[in-house]
Ligand code: SF4
């Protein structure tokens with residue numbers, strides 16, 4: 007991978023683009039994990 | 054029972070309709086001018102002042118005043134303050150309309166509006182705070198649309214989809230709060246790239262914090278303000294629950310706003326202390342700054358406080374007007390008044406009447422659509438088929 | 442300091458070689474960014490500038506801009522301080538010093554920042570710093586939001602406000618297309634006084650320093666653009682304080698990206714932690730509701746239970762008393778029955794004595 011940057015701007019552009027994608031992943035991940043975490047509670051509550 | 058429209062025999066030439074019609078007519082003409090002659094034909098913008106009131110008022114104030122949506126739904130669904138439930142729908146509706154109009158206003162302001170999807174889909178400039186704002190506004194508008202859709206679906210009688218959407222409420226609310234936190238604060242952060250242009254009293258490393266905190270009380274005040282307007286004009290559309298809860302909503306929100314506002318005043322002064330800008334307070338700019346902060350934040354905060362203690366509904370409503378004006382003043386100060394403060398007065402910007410007319414035009418469209426929706430869809434009352 | 446074409450092409454080659462050499466040395470570092478190695482710049486020496494506006498003319502020509510209202514040899518234009526416009530990429534301004542008769546002329550154009558504020562602000566990457574040192578603009582991406590104009594600390598980019606369909610942001614390109622072709626920037630080429638010099642930025646810095654050292658009385662000991670806003674490719678030296686010739690001295694040395702780094706860094710943190718916080722608050726409020734609910738249910742159950750018990754006691758008492766009453770009644774009954782029976786018996790005895798039959802007993 008070409009991870010060589012001559013300007014701070016290019017570096018930020020690269021790292022922020024990845025960060026933005028991470029944000030999406032983190033959001034979805036947290037949602038799924040919460041569903042997993044509280045999966046049993048739900049059952050208990052409904053019966 | 055409130056399903057039927059009340060204006061049966063009324064003539065369509067009510068004062069409201071006539072004025073609104075005139076403004077919309079003017080707006081349409083200016084719209085044609087704008088898109089055939091370019092920005093130069095209708096605005097006073099120039100190379101030194103690239104952003105005028107279409108950004109300062111339509112975007113900054115529009116977004117701040119539409120904060121009622123996330124504030125109300127968060128207090129009801131996340132903080133569990135169920136007694137505010139009847140305030141959620143009107144707040145979501147205004148927020149949705151507000152954001153839709155902000156996006157509409159942006160189409161006037163940017164040079165090539167058909168390229169507005171570019172930053173998100175074609176060539177994201179992720180180092181820009183404007184990218185952050187754009188992405189969040191786009192996503193939040195979608196969220197608001199989904200949050201609002203149950204009212205429309207109930208009106209249309211689509212039960213199944215409606216129930217599905219309602220089940221998503223919590224996720225949507227949390228997502229909405231995240232997005233709102235981000236873009237409300239990023240709107241302030243937009244100006245952080247230009248420390249050399251914004252007056253030091255308004256420029257601060259805390260700009261995003263200021264914008265976020267002020268959006269909270271802007272949203273709360275706006276809910277109160279709209280509530281009082283709606284009470285005067287749409288009373289017949291409200292059901293028992295709404296009428297019963299509305300006084301509690303106004304007083305509760307006023308109390309919350311008062312405290313948030315005081316926190317805001319505190320953090321504003323901390324901002325001055327951080328940059329050691331005290332000496333500016335003794336200048337003309339300082340007086341203007343203090344007027345904004347004391348006259349339009351501290352005063353309404355105390356009005357709210359007194360009103361909450363005395364359970365005085367009228368005072369809460371007056372305070373909300375002052376607080377809303379204060380937020381508008383703050384946004385205009387940052388985007389127009391204190392921006393480019395170092396330039397000689399000949400190079401400063403003042404909006405043209407057509408810019409003001411377009412801003413009015415957009416607000417008017419908002420009011421008209423709001424009336425259309427609230428007189429038809431279950432906003433101020435619960436749909437008889439879906440009461441819980 | 443004239444530059445021959447051969448010399449110039451030599452630099453181009455050197456710049457390329459320099460680029461590869463440095464890239465290896467710094468490949469591992471993502472902490473410090475020194476810009477494109479060997480990139481070009483332009484040095485403007487205001488002490489040499491005579492305000493002839495030849496550079497303006499050349500710029501107008503090489504960029505194929507519309508002819509101005511007043512011709513370029515009309516120097517009365519200099520009476521007013523001007524800024525760059527959508528059809529004027531560079532202007533020469535005249536400043537009158539108080540203590541001398543001679544005016545100072547300063548050329549103004551995009552400074553081609555090493556870390557351009559405009560590029561950092563652009564949300565579609567329409568502005569870029571490139572290898573040659575130029576900051577260039579891509580019209581095909583620009584949305585026309587004009588945030589770059591808000592961001593530029595030198596107030597350089599201009600906008601075609603009167604264009605309805607295809608308005609562009611315009612600014613000096615450092616003649617990037619010409620540099621790529623091996624040509625000098627138009628303004629540099631046309632300057633009759635060598636007030637403009639083209640070369641690699643490092644070299645120009647050295648030249649500037651040499652001049653300042655050699656004529657310390659003629660120059661202010663400062664190279665404008667060496668540090669301003671993190672450094673610019675366009676450098677200016679002057680015999681007058683820069684703030685007196687329309688160049689801001691209060692911009693500081695921080696790059697534009699550093700102003701927005703904080704809020705940008707906060708964004709992902711909010712995205713990752715807000716859901717945790719908000720879900721937490723939700724769970725707590727829900728739990729509270731649940732506990733309140735349970736307490737209420739419990740309380741109701743308690744009252745019901747209490748009520749039941751009381752009822753039981755009452756019932757028992759009632760039963761008791763009823764039983765007693767009944768007993769009493771039965772006793773009475775029995776007594777009466779017995780008496781009756783006795784009486785009857787006596788009667789029947791009498792009767793049986795007559796008929797010899799049994800007495801029928803009444804059941805209750
Ligand atoms: S001077 Fe302004 S327009 Fe030129 S590169 Fe720097 S920030 Fe961009």
Ligand code: SF4
Pocket residue numbers: 562563564565566567568582583584585586587588589590610
């Ligand atoms: S006006 Fe064009 S170049 Fe400037 S920031 Fe907006 S999209 Fe980028």
Ligand code: SF4
Pocket residue numbers: 499500501503504530531550612613614615616626627628629
């Ligand atoms: S470098 Fe080219 S575009 Fe820039 S001022 Fe000189 S001639 Fe004009």
